[in-house]
Amino acid sequence: MSYYEPLVYIVPPEEEGFILKTVLQKRLMVSRKLLSRIKLTEQGITVNGVRQYINIKVKAGDRVEIRMEEEQSEDILPQDLPLHILHEDEHLLILAKDAGIIVHPTHGHYLNTIANGVVYHWQQAGITCRFRPVHRLDQETSGVLAIAKTPYVHQQISEQMIQHQVKKEYLAFVWGVVIAQSGTINEPIDRDSEQPHIRIVTADGYSAVTHYEVVEQFAHAALVRIWLETGRTHQIRVHMRHLGHPLLGDKMYTLPEFEHSLSAAEASERLGRQALHAYKLGFVHPGTREWTEFHAPLPADLTVLQSWLQESK
CATH class of the missing domain: 3.30.2350.10 (Pseudouridine synthase)
Known part of the structure; x- marks a missing residue:
């Protein structure tokens, strides 16, 4: 049986006498479900190299290790594809x-x-x-x-x-002149009862909060920075449409006034997809326990779109 590299925790003096289960759940933040799974493995939880029950008391300096069995996605076919x-x-x-x-x-x-x-x-x-x-x-x-x-x-x-501790930031190109330079959209979202694959703003929906800030205003569109408090399906697309500024190239959540305009048709032809890019992702790294952020630069198609919009001013 093969295992991933163990997760190691050295018990500090102030935790002398703690129950091992408390250390695992409160310090290493191991969920109850995952803890039950780890306990079933041969060398799942050890203290100073010896397998232990989770109801023992630990001592200062004890080396607690968690081992999880290696897994692989046997139902996914390997394929040589470009990865960035x-x-x-x-x-x-x-x-x-x-x-x-x-x-x-x-x-x-x-x-x-x-x-x-x-x-x-x-x-x-x-x-x-x-x-x-x-x-x-x-x-x-x-x-x-x-x-x-x-x-x-x-x-x-x-x-x-x-816990809403993950930072997600997006860049989106939206239709229209956005009057308020920044704002928050706090509108519940749920499925459309007549078209279940579509989401709508509805009073009895699930809580959804989106913040936005205008980065650059063009003649008939704007580049906005968006960050989320919640992660509902299609949240950005639904909320920006609700605000009156649907995403360029978004055929599912467009508005009639933009759908048939010449500028909309040209932008959609140039883009071929909704103008939405997940620019930044930040969270506490589970390995280092430090705040970490990752950024993906604006891709070529959106960079070209931005230049075209700037020239159209």
């Missing part, structure tokens, strides 16, 4: 995702996904990991994508997301 790697360590793989590629295989779409490329990359590097993206990006959205290499890392970042 921003960062990789034993805990995480951070990519700059291209627009037009989906993250995970779906029914009838088993190849040409980020997952296929990542599994191939790890196979070539001799790395045994299961493909675990810690968040989602739409097929047409480009930008920073984080992939966890172990269940612990995935759980740690997921918990930060639940």
